[in-house]
Amino acid sequence: FLSQKFNTTKRFGLDGGEAIVPALKDGIDRASELGAHSFIIGMPHRGRLNILANVMRKPMPLIFAEFQGTHYSVEDHTKM
DSSP states (O other): OHHHHTTTSOOOOOTTGGGHHHHHHHHHHHHHHTTOOOOOOOOOSTTHHHIIIIISOOOHHHHHHHHHTOOOOHHHHHOO
16 A cells, blocks of 8 residues: 555565564574574664564663663673
8 A cells, every 4th residue: 555655755664574583583592502692683773672672682771771871781680
């Protein structure tokens, strides 16, 4: 519908790419099991926070602290 009604408008969406999210999560989990400890992922802005929080399991307070330019200790977050 959108492509016919607004054919000249640029849209930023996943357009079927959402299937990559579970594959990315599975790949990262498997690589972690095999000893990988860091990952570099290049992607456009849309969906980046979702990937960081839900796939990479980066704590939301850490993400927001980085936006604000403040320090956040992961060790404090993971202590039980």
